[in-house]
Amino acid sequence: MTINTTVTPSLDWLSDTSVFAVNRVPAHSDHVYFESLEQAKVKKDMPWRQSLNGKWKFHYAQNPSARPADFYNASYDCSRWDSISVPAHMQLEGYGTPQYVNTMYPWDGIHDIRPPQVPMEDNAVGSYVRHFTVPKHMENMPLYISFQGVESAFYVWLNGQFVGYSEDSFTPAAFDLTSYLQSGENKLAVEVYQRSTGSWLEDQDFWRFSGIFRDVYLYTTPELHVFDLSVQARLDDSYSKGSLKAAMLFQETIPAGAKITGSLYDKHGSLVQEAEGLFQDQTAVVAFNVETPELWSAEDPNLYSLYLQVFNEEGQLVEVIPQTVGFRRFEMIDKVMCLNGKRVVFKGVNRHEFNARSGRVVTEEDMLWDIKTMKQHNINAVRTSHYPNQTRWYELCDEYGLYVIDEMNLESHGSWQKLGQVEPSWNVPGNLPEWQDIVMDRAVSMLERDKNHPSILIWSCGNESYAGEVFVNVANYFREKDPSRLVHYEGVFHAREYDEASDMESRMYAKVDDIIEYLENDPEKPFISCEYSHAMNNSLGGMYKYTNLENVYPMYQGGFIWDYMDQALLKKNRYGQEFLAYGGDFHDRPSDYIFCTNGIVFADRKLSPKMQEVKYLYQNIKLDIDDKKIVLHNENLFADTSAYELVLTVRREGESSYEQSIEQSVPAGQQAEYEIDIPASVLAEPGTYTIDASMRLREAALWADAGYEIAFGQYVWESKTKTPKVTGKLRVVEGDVNIGVHGDDFSVQFSKAAGSLTSLRYDGEELIETPPHPTFWRASTDNDNGYQQSYTAGIWLAASVARKCTDVALDIGTEQVDVTFTYTFSIAEKLQVQTIYSVFPDGAIRVKAVYQGAEGLPDLPTFALTFRTSAAYSNLDWFAQGPEENYADRNHGARLSRFQNTVQTNGTAYVRPQESGTRTGVRWLKLTNEKGSGIELDADNMPITCNASPHTALEIEQANHAYELPPVHYTVLTVSGKQMGVGGDDSWGAPVHPEHTLTSDGDHSFTFTIKRA
Template sequence: MKQSVPSLDWLQDVRVFRVNRLDAHSDHRYYRSMAAAVADAPMDMRHSLNGSWQFSYAPNAASRVQSFFQVDYNCSSWEYIQVPGHIQMQGWGHPQYVNTMYPWDGVEALRPPQISQEHNPVGSYVKNFQLPDTMKGQPVYISFQGVESAFYIWLNGEFVGYSEDSFTPAEFDLTPYIREGENKLAVEVYQRSTGSWLEDQDFWRLSGIFRDVYLYTVPKIHVWDLRVKADLDDAYVEGLLEIDLMLRDDHADTARAKLELKDAEGKAILTETGVFRNGKLSFNLAAGNVQPWSAEHPYLYTACISIYDENEELVEAIVQKTGFRRFEMKDKLMCLNGKRIVFKGVNRHEFNCRTGRAITKQDMLWDIQTLKRSNINAVRTSHYPNQTLWYELCDEYGVYVIDEMNLETHGSWQKMGAVEPSWNIPGNDMQWQDIVLDRAISMVERDKNHPSILIWSCGNESYAGQVILNVADYFRETDPGRLVHYEGVFHNRDYDATSDMESRMYAKPADIEAYLNSEPAKPYISCEYMHAMGNSVGGLHKYTELENKYPMYQGGFIWDYIDQAIIKKDRNGREFLAYGGDFQDRPTDYSFCGDGLVFADRQVSPKMQEVKFLYQNIKLEPTRSHIKVINENLFVNTDQYVLEYRLYHEGTEIGKGIKDVAVEAQSESIIPIELPDVTGQSGEFCIEASLVLRDAAVWADAGFETAFGQSTFVLQASVQNEQPAGEVNVVEGDVNIGVTGKGFSVIFSKQVGSLVSLKYHGREMIALPPVPLFWRATTDNDKGTVMGYTAGAWYASSLARKCVSTVLEQEKSSATVAFDYRFSISSEVTVRIAYTVYADGTIRVQTHYKGAAGLPNLPILAVSFKMSADYNQSEWYAMGPEENYSDRSHGARLGMFSRQVDQLPTPYLVPQESGNRTGVRRVNVTDVNGFGLSIKADPHAPVECNLSPYTAFELEHADHAYELPDVHYTVVTVAGKQMGVGGDDSWGAPVHEEYQIPADQEISFEFVIASAGK
């Protein structure tokens, strides 16, 4: 029933969420000729309305321009806004970031479905357009691909319709209102509506027309809806093709269709014709032997469908890509084409740091190529349907998808982490059934033909209840070829039937194992795990190690892919990445939007180094005689790769080779290799194996490395303790102890209690003296465990210490000065740092810590000092190339790499500990001419090291990068141990015990300082 009189009451009427909106249908493309269809040309029956629209902003409905839609209303004085785009990203109002709470919490006392009358921004849009010649005399429709969160539409002064649901298309028939010549399209967008109660996702609260808008027409006989199901037989060999066509007009019984199914090379493998009856036609065909679709081998066929009228004239040509695959629950396992699948996934928001959720094709191409390059095989569309192009790319590139409907009511049942569903929606309140189900229908009908979509999701974090269970049943009834996901039943097992798999968020590895050992009825996935906020993703290996230990563990989806940070300018006009609160948005959840593997400006973070390695489908285990290749792929062998291997001595390549490999899926093979004979040599050797693409793929160039493995061995005992020949000269004064030799001088201060000067060839290396360090700048995860509260005494101990003794020991060729320190944290805690100066100017630094019981664990045990910022170059022989930590080092490799010091810290959204390297054998800190210090450690006892322009304390007290001081120093921190970074979650999960540093132990470490360069 059509309605012609709009009402603002609809905005908070749960029963009204669509008025005159067309039913959802498939997103297929159609053309006037098959040649254009096959060429995937722009659709000439579409006309884009993207671009500049006239615009007026109002903070609420009462202050809006009410009659703007009328034909004679003059909008010439209005400003302009870009469509697609968010209102708040273009200068009106401000973006607001909140996570679980509703954005009006504490501002107004609202309960669903109420909305604010005072705080509800309105965007009034006007677009004047000429009706294209190709649409004259034809039916004309309009499609809004995404409008947040509710809108009214008028054409030429006539009310057309109303819609809610920000993330699926809203389409209307304009035919009764369209004119030849100029037309006035008017759209009134409200930020808040009933739908806002269902869109409480962890993201920026924005509004506006943020996806494409276009007009379209259709031929006289038009396939309005297309359903393609490309299944496999029980042997997963023969293709079974079902295609259902539904015409716009069900009386078009004189039409017929011709179907050609073509393979990837364009060869037709079957042809069939059929006649429509009551506007419908179905094909049910055997396709013979086919190449199944999978993320490993995303083979797509093309269904070419030609529609003919009663005169046998072609009136419409459709090309729909499809992939033959079967996804099913089999023996309590999720199986693709008969094989147990493991999701190596990530959650992904649509986001761009300059345009918000109005993302481009270029953004999506960058994203999908990054996923493939990082061995990520699955995406959950958190927490709403994405643009159609994303699913097409997942089909083509090979990425498994959990397609999630636009539903999250987090703030209605969880308050400050506590489950409190006293007024949660939708729950069992059946007045919400239609509006919720509408969102499910809109998603399924548009997305149903994409082979990449394996699972439908009933939304995110909306507790449980009959309404959502009914949605799950709808999915199963409508599309039995996919499974259904919903995590919220974890909180109410009365509705356990909602989800086909056990899905949990941020469960610890031990909790997952407990479930898997309980003879469960359902397989397990973590729909969210490894909260990647700031410096995180420590302990990821504890999850991936479950993949081969428990068949019913079928992977998970890291939270999340990209930081949601927005470009803003500081007071000095410099751009920075801003987070919640930076726009005076209150309430807010501040920097909690910064939890991506990729930074908001689409720079890959160091966390991805670990993900890429642990998500490898192919494992490489090199030895001195062979490389074991373990192919954990389900369907493809390794012949698309080349195996490269290299032998390094102390970081320098001394041999290499290349091999063709053909290891079948789900098998392993030993590949013999030939390397130079190093018998009789001394030092550390490293064998590295890599699999690289033989030929270019759509996501990477030839030679791109997809997997690597490494092993090390040391020949002959370490010579670190051999004493250099020569003599040193020692001068013990009342305050200072001087040690000199050829080309160097060292001064130790009894008064300061440290090494205060080190000169090589007359140049000073020490700007501020070395001191014991127990504190690191807290990471987001550290803040989540309130480390500043529980372990803050170590912060104080790092700033204030008491040197209780200075001991000098002399030998002919060396001198040792040792300083003993005490700390207020406990009278039992002691640190001794002993400096042994040798005749060649090298200094052995030995640190011994003796702890005490009852103290909080140590964040770090290190020696830290400052050099001049002129020493701004670094060269490493360590684990790298990106930062790594004790619990995030699987993806690092031992090797040589170099960086400028200011490039070593990682630009996390909030400044924090970053830039660490483990396994440090050697690091040179030099000026641009190569002169400076070399820090060395025994390969049997490597250290950790951090070089930064900033101290831990400067980082600790900065909330944004622009708050950090100007650079004056290079801060050198050499650690015997640093705790891991953790990542099970960011609101209380501790670093795993084996990566912590108990305070009640004795710890010793040592390193050597030497001159670098001349």
């Protein structure tokens, strides 16, 4: 690299598309290197690297005019400045404001600018200073500095001399410090700007931060140094023979007599082969031919270890490079993407790097948690939305086994899409030649750094930036530089004349019918959903419709859920209570508010209930089961099922009564049938039985402990007998206002004035705090708001709070007493609801709710009965679909089981309070206090849907954060036959699918029984 020591830094660079790298070391591979083979095999604490992470002196200015312009001078005293952590975002260290925006640029409505202009009066500047002394063992050697991530542009000085400049927030920038060093202490100065030309290319859907947010370190190189390493592990057409070529570019011309050797070891540490390199000028190649290599895949991520040893002309070892190698072949065969000859289906997620406390500053611990969580939930692929991640993430994907779409740092969403409308009149980069180089630089930086990771199958040209010749050129660069991978870019969907920029058809939030239409019309490219099933808070309904396509259409090759983790930041409210904050909570304007919370994992790294559905629908092993047999379908491409134990469990009313382990081993792509013979005695008693088939790890894996369940199937059947007639006497008192029904140790009271059941006492304890009433409204989810349900169906909210009881009928029978309430509603003359309470001598109350519809009304969010009891009744015991919440369109991953929780823990802590905690398929539900007394709700002929919450739907509706909810005084029980689904195709207009809605013009009814627990 040639260093221009005479260049004068200029603020004009910040708005100049032609200046994005000054004196920056060219992009190269992310390999590490050591002094000895022993060090290389340990592969930790690289001695030739010195971290500069830690506390730096820091000054913050709101704009360049307020910055200390000459702070980099050796004589400038920064000792009284504040200190800031590196790595960190300025905004999370108390400087400036975090801002969340989605598609629009963060200055929209504030500054009237167009690309490549930068709002300098609103361009925060961070001035960083760090003093260092060159470590003894690195003295008299060349010295470099590497910034792994700085947002969005920065200048570097050493000892008062200008070193260099760089843009691109998410790939490394390295500079040669050698000629600027002085003996003893050195002053390193870095000036970071929040806005630059690059900001027009970094309009991702995320929090807008700035600062040095990834590692910074010094490094040196030995006398003979491999500057760039390209490892190409290939397979022949039979996928049984491998060739490995390690191509090296040296930092200097290789002297005569120097030597390089390579040693290849398998995953067990056994030597496979050794070879000696061939040299030419500054390059060298070490090649191997490997018979029957063990192949790399997400199912079985076999990695080889390659050690390259460099010897100088005197035969002294000067450098050892350890490099993991995965033999795999990714290609298009007959318009289908194939790995090692097999059609691959991506069961993927989009992932932002994120931590609720530190933003995009993520630790290895965070990454390990993420990757283990993905593996545990059958996620096999990740798209690095929408920028290259830290190097360590790719190493973990190699090791644990995840397919990666590596996406370059490019999104210019706000330049072409305004309020959802496509309007590309000033789109960048498009066909603008002045943007070609800065965009290509990002592609080169990503590919050169990441090219040796077998987990990366696809290069992505970026995200949501429309289309144009710039993208075609980037795609062709990827193909020419690396023919072993395919190229992805979704934006060509909007401009088909640039279709060649993507090797696959990739769409955002395409509806299932649109995907089918594409697949059934002789397509030229396979289809992936680069973003689908928008998982915004209580969402992910209908995901099964997408996964159902996997085995129907060979050219449908899966998709990537949006997204993996909520982007919510921990903050304190005015009372010092910590909560997860979203856009707008920092007074950030403009903002896209709650739209940053789309994850299947919460920002504090707790699993959301949506993960239950993901895990099931992404299963590679399917278990079809009845009372006679289990059919095991192994949909893995390469791995058999021998790593798992098949366990059969029979439960009656949720209680285990029989368990059996079944020997099995099914090859990849095949199925097997296993007969089961359950002893008759196990099934003798009447009741509801479940047979669960479970696939569990036999031994601990990298990502889970032994016994962990990776797949399940369930069969349910009822063995009922007639319920004997209840004996006893009832005493009925019909007063002027109230109807009382009394029996042994219980009493029930109905009010003609209130138009409902008003009292239920078992053993003298009152269980009704507020009377049951019909309700048609649930607390709005974000998806409900997205398609404006409050506007289109808000009349059901009014009907839920205002009804008129038009008739009360009493029917005293010999075996029961029936009290019927008839309600009418102002929203429609013909709309009528009846609630029939049948009281039996044992104190049980059968409740039947009947809805008689009317034409011209919007669909119902729900038809339910809701009432409140004391908060002292807070212990829940369920026999229902669970254990996590589930809904009509999101209950495939739930199973009928018995589980316990509490009213306080039953709901889900979505960042914005909304409908949560509901269970479908409820057979019975017990609600008790600490003494064990309370009530039980039993389904009648059909399972019911239930919710138990500390708050009413209307209280939840009014809260934007959990801390805004009122103090808990009640337990709110809501019972329905069916609630509408939660939806999730997208969160800005996609309604719930018709089969998961409730029509308003039909009739609906449900029945359940209340009895003492």
